[in-house]
Ligand SMILES: Cc1cc2nc3c(=O)[nH]c(=O)nc-3n(C[C@H](O)[C@H](O)[C@H](O)COP(=O)(O)O)c2cc1C
Ligand SMILES: *[C@@H]1O[C@H](CO)[C@@H](O)[C@H](O)[C@H]1NC(C)=O
Ligand SMILES: *[C@@H]1O[C@H](CO)[C@@H](O)[C@H](O)[C@H]1NC(C)=O
């Protein structure tokens with residue numbers, strides 16, 4: 612068992628950066644990730660597609676071809692040279708896609724044939740096609756193969772992306788999943804797909820190399836559940852059966868388009884506490900954290916580790932700045948998803964340069 616929190620409590624949250632041309636991780640990612648690596652620090656990669664139907668945004672990295680696996684290797688090596696622990700986030704976007712991103716211009720796949728509201732986030736999302744029950748094992752298998760590939764690339768483990776409105780969450784949440792077979796309806800049925808993936812991945816690479824990310828409370832991309840408390844608690848309990856290394860959960864009411872790091876100090880909602888208490892292994896909280904909120908989460912035993920997204924994106928030496936309690940660089944939203952290999956990516960200054 613990897614005891615993650617015995618190393619370091621500051622985690623790099625998974626952050627899509629849209630700089631992997633033709634789905635192949637690029638050499639500039641070596642610098643980006645190694646800038647953020649520290650001895651014993653856990654880094655989670657940007658979401659990596661498990662197959663050619665898994666994409667819905669430009670320049671996403673993949674982890675399904677030999678070429679992609681080879682391209683990840685120098686990135687993983689660089690992080691390991693600095694003593695970092697590196698997990699690869701594996702995902703499938705499901706219906707959060709358009710014909711342009713799909714093989715042969717086919718419809719994106721989902722739990723449902725209801726689409727994301729066209730125009731939401733400025734994209735004309737294409738209507739999805741509901742997966743048949745018979746097709747589901749092959750998608751589960753794509754996650755299994757992606758996990759195998761991640762280990763082949765040298766990663767210490769994988770994070771199954773079951774959050775933020777993407778394919779796995781399209782099964783989990785009752786306002787999206789409208790199936791009437793064993794993958795829909797009851798909580799147990801809606802969770803079946805996620806848990807089959809967890810089982811396949813743990814069988815393939817070992818439970819001590821598997822984490823998962825959930826966001827029962829968020830409503831990103833029309834992905835809503837009528838009873839997120841029940842969903843989150845059920846999953847936390849079921850996940851114990853697989854003895855996976857960590858559960859990573861996003862706080863409610865998180866809108867990444869809002870500034871949330873400077874609000875009222877008393878706004879740690881503690882909504883994740885039941886999940887944290889139910890889950891037996893390492894618990895990671897994310898969403899709107901800064902130095903003082905993170906310290907409080909750890910001090911109150913609300914989480915074992917805290918993941919930082921936008922602050923870590925803009926501060927390659929975030930752990931050091933937190934340690935010294937010095938000012939942070941501000942993030943530039945306009946370059947989050949632009950494809951430049953340097954600007955807004957590896958050019959955020961370190962403390963001594965600031
Ligand atoms: C530019 C950007 C890209 C993101 N990409 C991913 C991703 O690939 N996978 C994921 O699970 N979450 C992704 N997120 C969500 C973050 O991991 C995190 O949950 C969110 O930013 C809230 O944390 P923060 O307040 O510390 O930024 C992304 C967020 C941003 C701002
Ligand atoms: C759940 O799956 C079972 C089969 O495993 C099925 O009989 C049932 O109708 C499904 N729906 C609900 C709401 O439980
Ligand atoms: C999780 O921890 C609780 C409390 O220690 C224990 O009762 C339970 O058996 C554990 N669950 C699993 C699946 O290990």
Ligand SMILES: *[C@@H]1O[C@H](CO)[C@@H](O)[C@H](O)[C@H]1NC(C)=O
Pocket residue numbers: 871872873874875876877878901902903904
């Ligand atoms: C962290 O955010 C809280 C509110 O969420 C704010 O009161 C506090 O000043 C912030 N701390 C730092 C170090 O920026």
